[in-house]
Amino acid sequence: MGKVTGFLEFGREDRGYVKAKERVKGYDEFLVPLPEEKLAKQAARCMDCGVPFCHNGCPVNNLIPDWNNLVYRHQWRAALDSLHSTNNFPEFTGRICPAPCEASCVLTINDDPVTIKTIECAIVDRGWDEGWIAPVVPAAKTGKRIAVVGSGPAGMAAAQQLARAGHNVTLFEKADRIGGLLRYGIPDFKMDKRLIDRRMAQMAAEGVTFCTGVHVGVGFAADRLTAEHDAVLLTGGAEHPRDLPVPGRELDGVHYAMDYLTQQNKRVAGDDASDQRQILATGKHVVVIGGGDTGSDCIGTANRQGAASITQFEILPRPPVKENTPLVWPNWPLKLRSSSSHEEGCERDFAVTTKAFIGENGRVTRLRGARLLWEGARMQEVAGSEFEIPADLVLLAMGFVHPVHAGMLEQLALERDGRGNVKADTDRYQTSNPKVFAAGDMRRGQSLVVWAIREGRQAARAVDAFLMGSSDLPR
Ligand SMILES: Cc1cc2nc3c(=O)[nH]c(=O)nc-3n(C[C@H](O)[C@H](O)[C@H](O)COP(=O)(O)OP(=O)(O)OC[C@H]3O[C@@H](n4cnc5c(N)ncnc54)[C@H](O)[C@@H]3O)c2cc1C
Numbered sequence: 146m147g148k149v150t151g152f153l154e155f156g157r158e159d160r161g162y163v164k165a166k167e168r169v170k171g172y173d174e175f176l177v178p179l180p181e182e183k184l185a186k187q188a189a190r191c192m193d194c195g196v197p198f199c200h201n202g203c204p205v206n207n208l209i210p211d212w213n214n215l216v217y218r219h220q221w222r223a224a225l226d227s228l229h230s231t232n233n234f235p236e237f238t239g240r241i242c243p244a245p246c247e248a249s250c251v252l253t254i255n256d257d258p259v260t261i262k263t264i265e266c267a268i269v270d271r272g273w274d275e276g277w278i279a280p281v282v283p284a285a286k287t288g289k290r291i292a293v294v295g296s297g298p299a300g301m302a303a304a305q306q307l308a309r310a311g312h313n314v315t316l317f318e319k320a321d322r323i324g325g326l327l328r329y330g331i332p333d334f335k336m337d338k339r340l341i342d343r344r345m346a347q348m349a350a351e352g353v354t355f356c357t358g359v360h361v362g363v364g365f366a367a368d369r370l371t372a373e374h375d376a377v378l379l380t381g382g383a384e385h386p387r388d389l390p391v392p393g394r395e396l397d398g399v400h401y402a403m404d405y406l407t408q409q410n411k412r413v414a415g416d417d418a419s420d421q422r423q424i425l426a427t428g429k430h431v432v433v434i435g436g437g438d439t440g441s442d443c444i445g446t447a448n449r450q451g452a453a454s455i456t457q458f459e460i461l462p463r464p465p466v467k468e469n470t471p472l473v474w475p476n477w478p479l480k481l482r483s484s485s486s487h488e489e490g491c492e493r494d495f496a497v498t499t500k501a502f503i504g505e506n507g508r509v510t511r512l513r514g515a516r517l518l519w520e521g522a523r524m525q526e527v528a529g530s531e532f533e534i535p536a537d538l539v540l541l542a543m544g545f546v547h548p549v550h551a552g553m554l555e556q557l558a559l560e561r562d563g564r565g566n567v568k569a570d571t572d573r574y575q576t577s578n579p580k581v582f583a584a585g586d587m588r589r590g591q592s593l594v595v596w597a598i599r600e601g602r603q604a605a606r607a608v609d610a611f612l613m614g615s616s617d618l619p620r
Pocket residue numbers: 241242243294295296297298299300317318319320324325326327330331359360361362380381382383384406438439442552553584585586587591592593594595597
């Protein structure tokens with residue numbers, strides 16, 4: 146523990162943002178880090194509560210009190226080692242994790258939580274700046290060949306762990322770049338893509354082979370993978386989006402959020418998207434359907450593209466502004482969450498259902514909605530509440546149902562769970578084919594980056610144990 150009385154002396158102070166008016170001019174990250182002295186004070190608020198609920202609230206079980214103590218004592222390099230012992234990519238989570246650790250911090254009970262995520266980010270950013278982060282090359286090779294399919298955070302974490310255990314790992318990806326949703330879902334203003342490139346260079350030096358533009362199950366038979374490798378790990382995400390089959394769905398201008406977000410990330414990367422139909426919000430009345438992370442990212446992107454107006458509809462009722470802490474702590478509370486993208490400007494409306502898209506000459510021009518009345522988990526439409534608003538661009542951000550079944554999963558004929566995800570437990574991560582493993586959103590359904598990293602790490606250990614009889618990789 147850093148300072149016994151720290152939590153009594155210092156209030157919570159977090160890193161800031163560049164002002165909304167400035168940051169919407171471009172796609173750069175806009176976090177303003179805290180200086181070292183302030184970080185040490187914030188770390189001193191960690192109060193050695195005995196049972197660190199934050200450690201359990203964090204899906205990768207980061208050793209939070211340990212590195213808070215080290216940051217307070219200015220032992221940054223030791224803090225980095227501690228952080229890397231549980232998390233392959235803290236610079237990703239330090240930027241985009243919703244920080245369930247902070248919801249379960251003991252200080253949350255009657256005060257503001259420790260700024261855990263900010264401290265995590267500062268430790269790893271410093272590690273890169275100082276040149277402390279280098280490839281961890283295995284002392285010996287095992288000669289085993291492993292294919293990892295899907296290069297999101299689950300696939301990247303698994304590939305890195307398996308390469309460090311001495312295996313020959315090939316990471317297959319259907320897109321033209323590595324990173325999964327980190328690369329082509331999450332906008333650059335939330336996470337700069339150079340962070341992925343830097344980790345790729347580290348992983349390449351550790352022995353990972355990257356194979357982009359290979360769509361397993363489409364033009365590359367899935368059984369080739371099983372035939373040519375000792376084990377196969379599937380980390381292909383949950384890419385089947387939830388649709389909204391209402392009248393007018395076929396109109397031009399109604400798009401899945403991912404089609405829109407991917408295009409913008411490619412533009413930022415300097416790719417020529419002229420071969421695709423451009424989806425742009427510039428000068429348009431934009432309606433985003435869905436109140437989660439994806440919806441937020443659409444709002445931030447539409448503001449940067451110069452939308453005329455942005456409205457976000459959520460089907461669920463508006464949650465309370467403040468959670469009932471004694472009731473929910475240390476669990477993740479239901480409360481109104483406003484992202485930096487909301488702060489940049491948009492109208493938010495809750496308990497709204499979309500009844501139809503209305504168009505002219507094949508293009509959407511208006512959206513017809515209605516209000517809902519929720520009683521517990523039951524909802525009904527409020528009679529006479531129908532309304533219409535202008536809508537030139539509608540973005541469907543209602544989440545993902547399950548992984549894509551056609552192609553790879555059908556060819557491998559793997560068992561699926563009741564929700565359509567690949568069936569595998571969190572002990573062995575093994576599918577109905579003993580040689581094939583699954584992790585991340587492909588196994589657990591749509592989730593978070595930090596859960597994907599956890600599953601990638603744990604699945605790597607399971608694959609290592611399957612091939613070698615036992616494993617020294619951490620779980
Ligand atoms: C717009 C958006 C914003 C989000 N924001 C956040 C956030 O702020 N914080 C957070 O924690 N989480 C966020 N999430 C969720 C998070 O991104 C995912 O939970 C996480 O990326 C899942 O990781 P994964 O590795 O399992 O799969 P993915 O990241 O989905 O990666 C799967 C990869 O597999 C590839 N693939 C699939 N099938 C094949 C095949 N047959 N052959 C070859 N390659 C294949 C895909 O192309 C993809 O690159 C967001 C999600 C979206 C859509």
